[in-house]
Amino acid sequence: MSDLYAIKLTVNGAVVEREVEGRLLLSDFLRHELCLTGTHVGCEHGVCGACTILFDGQPVRSCLMFAVQANRHEIRTVEGLGTMEHLHPLQEAFHEKHGLQCGFCTPGILMTMIPFVESHHNPTHEEIREALAGNICRCTGYEFIVDAVQLATQKMHAGMKIAEASIANAIQEKR
Amino acid sequence: MSTKVIGQRIKRNEDPQLLTGQALFTDDVQLSGMVHAAFLRSDHAHAMIKSIDTSVAKKRPGVLAVYTAEDFGDYWHVGPLQVPPPLAIPGAVFNARPLPPIAKDKVRFSGEPLAVVIAESRYIAEDALADILVELEPLKAITNLEKALEPGAPLLHDDLGTNLAADVRQEHGNYAEASAKADVVIKRRFHIDRGAAAAMENRGFVVDWDKRSRQMNVWSNCQAPIPLRNTIAANLGLTASQVRVITPFVGGGFGPKIMTSQAEDVLLPWIAMRLERPIKWIEDRRENFLATTSERDQIHDVEIALTKDGKILGFSDTFYHNTGAYDPYGMTVPLNTHTHTTGSYDIANFFTRVIMVFTNTMIVTPVRGAGRMYGVYIMERMLDIAAKQLKLSPVEIRQRNLIQSNQFPYKTGIIGQDFVENILDSGNYPATLQKAVEMIEYDKFVKEEQPRLRAEGKKVGIGVVCFVEGTAVGPYEGARVNVDGTGKVTVVTGISSQGQGHFTSFAQLVAEQVGVKVGDVRVITGDTGHFHWGAGTFASRGATVAGNAIYTAATKVRNKALDLASKVLETPLEELEIEDGVVRVADIPQKSISLGELATRANPMRGTIDPNMEPGLEATAFYGPPHGATGQGAVAMIVDVDPETYAVKIKRFVIVHDCGTVINPLILDGQIQGGVSMGIGNSYYEQIIYDGHGQVMNASLMDYLLPLSTDMPLKMELGHISTPSPLNPLGAKGVGEAGAIPTPAAFAQAMENALADEKIEILQSPLSQSIMWQMVQEKRK
Secondary structure: OOOEEEEEEEEOOEEEEEEEEOOOEHHHHHHHHOOOOOOOOOOOOOOOOOOEEEEOOEEEEHHHOEHHHHOOOEEEOHHHOOOOOOOOHHHHHHHHHOOOOOOOOHHHHHHHHHHHHHHOOOOOHHHHHHHHOOOOOOOOOOHHHHHHHHHHHHHHHHHHHHHHHHHHHHHHHHO | OOOOOOOOOOOOOOHHHHHOOOOOEHHHOOOOOOEEEEEEEOOOOOEEEEEEEOHHHHHOOOEEEEEEHHHHHHHOOOOOOOOOOOOOOOOOEEOOOOOOOOOOOEEOOOOOEEEEEEEOOHHHHHHHHOOOEEEEEEOOOOOOOOHHHOOOOOOOOHHHOOOEEEEEEEEEOOHHHHHHHOOEEEEEEEEEOOOOOOOOOOOEEEEEEEOOOOEEEEEEOOOOHHHHHHHHHHHHOOOHHHEEEEOOEOOOOOOHHHOOOOHHHHHHHHHHHHHOOOEEEEOOHHHHHHHOOEOOOEEEEEEEEEOOOOOEEEEEEEEEEEEEOOOOOOOHHHHHHHHHOOOOEOOOEEEEEEEEEEOOOOOEOOOOOOOHHHHHHHHHHHHHHHHHHHOOOHHHHHHOOEOOHHHOOEEEEEEOOOOOEEEEOOOOHHHHHHHHHHHHOHHHHHHHHHHHHHHOOOEEEEEEEEEEEEEOOOOOEEEEEEEOOOOOEEEEEOOOOOOOOHHHHHHHHHHHHHOOOHHHEEEEEOEOOOOOOOOOOOOOOHHHHHHHHHHHHHHHHHHHHHHHHHHHOOOOHHHEEEEOOEEEEOOEEEEEEEHHHHHHHOOOOOOOOOOOOOOOEEEEEEEOOOOOEEEEEEEEEEEEEOOOOOOEEEEEEEEEEEOEOOOOHHHHHHHHHHHHHHHHHHHHOOOOOEOOOOOEOOOOOOOOOOOOHHHOOOOEEEEEOOOOOOOOOOOEOOOOOHHHOOHHHHHHHHHHHHOHHHOOOOOEEOOOHHHHHHHHHHHHO
């Protein structure tokens, strides 16, 4: 079990090089080798979704992958979203709508929903619930999470509209 | 006058840390030289231990040590009993069998620890578990509650000669006389099974013994840090001050984390002192399903005696309660059943008896709702059955029996989990029911919508129930509030926090009194190095019991600040006001002094102070209620049942609740919704299934169904009524378990109503699609 494999990957924009055991779970690698403890582990069976990260932009369960499988790939964890001073719009919406209680499942839910909020401008509650259905939250009953996700899409969409408008204005002014 | 902060819908202080992955949970603690523990657990539910050979495991590279019960020598001991027996109840029989930290000679439930490995990594520790050779001689297991008491049943505790754990009877009035006078007496038997607490974070424990400073630091996600500190110190012969228990952020509690006598609590501190290495243990999900604690299994034989008008004359309940293999948590759960059965109703004659039984299953301790749901379930079901028989509507029969507002304080004559008589302190029970009925538009649904939908072939049903939630029991909690030279405030209290928003609601209590921003109040919970008095977070008591201590301490600090400011500003007290971190003269705002400056003056480094003065802008206070404060409410729901699959859509869910003074409505809504989601799980999805050999058949989140976002109603409709409790300065009552308590009863009524033409009678909980299908098939035979 002591065979080590050299891996090189990008985590939250930084290149990381390490030697790891073949059996080391990606979740343990992130948490205990890189000290990115924002990714939580709730079941190690891939059911609860707490350990969800973005793997080449797609949400995956980090407890169901080995660290060696991340070699030459790009990973984003909750630490790669906003900071405490500058929250990502999705994080901000969770704060606004009380979308978290104990907060243990929250990083996994945020990472699951990032591609969703980026690609959906005005989702229905049913669509949001469907997207959330792979993540378990024991505290909230989900309703405020759904509200938060919807608010985030509105904010991000509005933000884009503003950005688009200002670009259009800038182009107009140049002319 | 200070700004009103209590009652404001304020966003939580703790969110940014949690949302960015910067919050410290127990498994995030990393210490230099830290090693890892893993437990070998019994596959058998009942067996004699013949031998455990750890020699091969000890030789595995990276393994530091392996221990069995024998290796702990004289240190091995059972217990302590965490909750004392209910001696306050006359004639109570209680056979104490506290938890052994690790099995010795005999195994009594599947998952009981047999050995513990300490290794350089968790991976190596788990490898070494496979190296341990265990020889067990299996015994016949007993899991059935009634059969456990039959002669010849396998005995869990041979020295006891019986599987009877306790037998406690209480009677208020005289049920036999009442039933003799009744027009109608109805008898039924109920079986209630329950599920796991299933916090998303499993248990965790990190211990670090510093030999040179003779100091032990423990990080644990337990709900009772001070009792844990006391237990560890007593076990090791240390003074309490040598042990500091820190509960960092905790990923949900819901009950089982109240335990302070599990294997890790008892064994790992001892091992850490011997190995002189910090040790971490994190429970995995399978261990959580097998060997933490859960709450389940009661069989009730119930009788209700009524007049023909539906007025309850008496109620009688004799029930078996499964305590699992041991009873370290006393009788909290079944005593909650005793005090919650008559619930919202005025019942003069009530008999209740619990027969508590040992079985080869994991131990039973409170899980959100903690025995209350059982009492509410049987009463509400019996009212439904009586209503049908007497041709009354479910709403009518309840209205006729509710305790009226002029009857408070209402003495129930029944002793509760806090060993004093359960007295309902205040409320407006008819109003909560009325509001729920109005919100769900009960009459309109029954008269117009239901007939129309039924005509379309839809199976839609409505349920309306009432409930009480006994909360905020003693003994007491305390707090210390301090303003320092920066003008910022720190409040410390002994209870730990598992997501209830204490970092904000407690800050609000202080902010209002001391006149600072909520964001400028730092709340520290559950760190015995900061505050070492208190009992813990259980029975929905944090916001009320700790909250009142905090509020009182903050009031003292306010008075201290005003007194000092009055001297400094040479102004009479009554002319001063405190706001925005400043004490000022009301009419001359420029004549002022900041709290920071006052704090510095209250703590001079030279000179003299008033001999009667305690230094600093600081105060400590305690609050202990004479008995619990009782919240109350009503739930109404409409279900739509698929007639083929029995899949259920909850079309509407209304909950009206009275928890007295509300500190933060946002947090309150979250607590209610979370409780309801657990109640929905307990109604239709969650059930720990044991087979006859004592094996859990669904010990993973794949097989044990927790409600998902798609299982919940789209929108919960919340109604609040506020009747402040006269028991405490804030007027608060707890709310943490509210949603979980009434939901299964409302769900059962709605299901029965939806499937009215099948004429089924639901006498069990939880239900499921297959249970409903089976029930209908049986009835059709």
